[in-house]
Amino acid sequence: MALLKLQINNRSYEADVDGDTPLLWVLRDNLGLVGTKYGCGIAQCGACTVHVDGEPVRSCALPISAVGKAKVTTIEGLSEKGDHPVQKAWEEVDVAQCGYCQAGQIMTAAAFLKKNPKPTDAQIVETMSGNLCRCGTYHRIKEAVKSAASKTK
Amino acid sequence: MQSVEQSSRRNFLKIAAATGGGLFLGFNCSNAAALPSIVNPEALAAGAVNFNSFLTIGNDNIITIFSPNPEIGQGIKTAFPMIVAEELDADWTLVKTVQANLDTNKYERQVTGGSGAVPHSWERLRKAGATARYLLVEAASKRWNVPTSEITTEKGKVLHKSSGKSLTYGELADEASKIAIPKEVKLKDEKSFTLIGQSVRNVDNKNIITGKPLFGLDFYREGMLFALIQRPKAFGLKLKSVDSDAAKKMPGIVDVVTFGNSVAVVGKSTWQVKKAREVLKIDYEKEFDLESSADHNRIFKQLLENGEATVRRKNGNVEEAFKNAAKVITAEYQCPFLPHSPLEPMNFFAHVREDGVELVGPTQTPDRARNEAAKITGFPPEKVTVEITRQGGGFGRRLSADYAIEATHVSKMVKAPVKVVWTREDDMTGGTYRPAVRYRFEAALDKSGQMIGYKLRGVGMNSGNPTREDNFPSGAVDNLLIDSVEHKSPITTGPWRAPITNFLAYAEQSFLDEVAEAAGKDPIQFRLELFEKAKKSPAGEVKYDVDRMIAVTKLAAEKSNWGKKKGVHQGFSVYFSHRSYVAQVGEVVVEKGKPVLKNVIAAVDCGIVINKSGSLQQVRGGVVDGVGHAMYGNMTFKDGAPDQTNFNGFRLIRMSEIPEVDVHFVDNGISPTGLGEPALPPAGAAAANAFYKATKKRLRNQPFIEEEAFKSIS
């Protein structure tokens, strides 16, 4: 066990955990940031996606010892009022069914649109195919990403 | 508060002034034709009155509507309150929806399953809203001294148009609560609905997109311990001995306890208990046969030939018909086991205290969890509370209470609040599954291509009856025999979204496509002829509405421009399940030599559509689910253990693999008949029949990608 200092959502956190603990479980069990979800634990579903220095990362497969000084953003810190263009699009398009996968979908989409503000449909599909939605909300995820893209132009 | 109707309290609509001011309306749902009654608020608080659900109107105009049924992604937490709000003429922006806890005194059928919530509660919810509205109008009529006939309601306000007077519901709530409620209350004319039928967004959207704690797995409590459970690695094994010394010495571990065949590692964090679980040394011994998928294939074939069958339905003289047939068509269809894979794995919180039990978590059957916990702890059920969280999918998996039972055992043994967490591997390998099944169909055609005989035998695994003997084409064939054989497997099975029909519909609708082809008829025309027959000269009882079948069939044909698209291979399927009717046309296009399912056109009759946005997504999601599992879903066993343990081995459909789904609802004004499941069953056959047109190869087994038609291309 070691006391680690973490930069999450522009705040400093400390966690006393083993270095091999995945970031996901530190967020959830130690820091109370439960917006980041567990779906598979092996980087297959994307439910645990967070941003590490702006890059989309599967937090279930990232040991906390590897996070170091990097800046982590979780769904709770994506925007202050829940009004990031991607979040707004998700609400307007009414994407969520059960909602469990959606934090990961939103984080994936937000990182993607930052790099590709004008994506083609094929690029959207390629990127978002990394995230599973068991409820099958894919049509609306696609629509929401498109809508967010058109608004951030 | 005085009591107007004191008799038969159980079946009466109740109303009471809430202690905090405002109107408090409860409504009992055990009888849709219930009579109203006033109850006293003390009795309410004491839980002495049998309510089913209720709403409150605060003096601040906020209307709180409790939704008793578990929300698993089917949209009930939005749809239920919409129905109440419609009859109440509430201002939807001032409606707050609250998930009710388990309370069998207040509610009945607090269950999510069988697409049954809306059909069950439709009348009752409307009545609750209409009664509250009636009282508000009466209160205004008294205050203004004008007849109720001159009063209207709109968006949370009572209006007297000729004098220009208006009051909000909040301003009238106290007065309204003192008025005796009517024995009969008039419901709106369905044509005048203003909220029902609109697109209303998921009431939890804001919390979902900002990552608020909503789900069972998000539940944390000061001092709570975490438990991961090691279950036998194969179905058919039982626990022999456990050596937990090493595990107990691992950091963060509080205890290791054993119950039944389970070994629970309990500690301070999920990750710590996960690591400790890996160093458990456990010996198992064989209790039952350790079955493999190869065994199942053999068992299926054997039982189809000479299993002891139970007759489910018989009409006419099948043997005669097959003897006289000009043509006989036979085909067998088989599907594998499937895990439910809700994205939120199983988990449950339990705190067994000195004075009772607290349960919190995702369950489709909270009452079952409560009763099981009562049994384990010896408390009466009243001493067990169940808080229902939002659930990251259910698909039938959360109808089982196994994981709530586990949490209760562990909490009881370690005397602390405990959350049992299943990893994805646990979720996929720990049961329960959609059981594998094999069907044999036989059809007899006469010279003119009429289906004069039909036989279906199903061999199920733990499913009791793997057929739905009264479904189409029963009623449309004079000579028919449907029977089934059962195999008892130690692999645990249970309902999976659209139980039985999730595969039977595909098999039956694919087979009918084969029969239509053998009869030289267009697949839709062939079915329409059968519907006509079921209508004009039915063979035995017809337990589906033939006109509704015809209507969705024709609508799907029209919207898909059936048979008229160049370069597009269309396949048809129509199915009645869970009280609703859905027809689908799958469209396959060959791209670079590969058949690709591009579109599915769905015609849906679920009666009145409550929430347009939610319903549209239910159908799309149902088609994606049906097509996805038909294409890719494959769970196999070796010596009682699943071969697939996570999403790397078990393939779920992804965005790049979905067809467009074009949805059309039939507008017939019939009371709503459920939508959580009905769009799924026909999807597999719509796809399979379209693939057949493109490849000329029948897909008789799921998953399709393992079939010859696909193997030869990829």
Ligand code: FES
């Ligand atoms: S939980 Fe990390 S990718 Fe699934």
Ligand code: FES
């Ligand atoms: S909305 Fe349920 S898993 Fe995506």
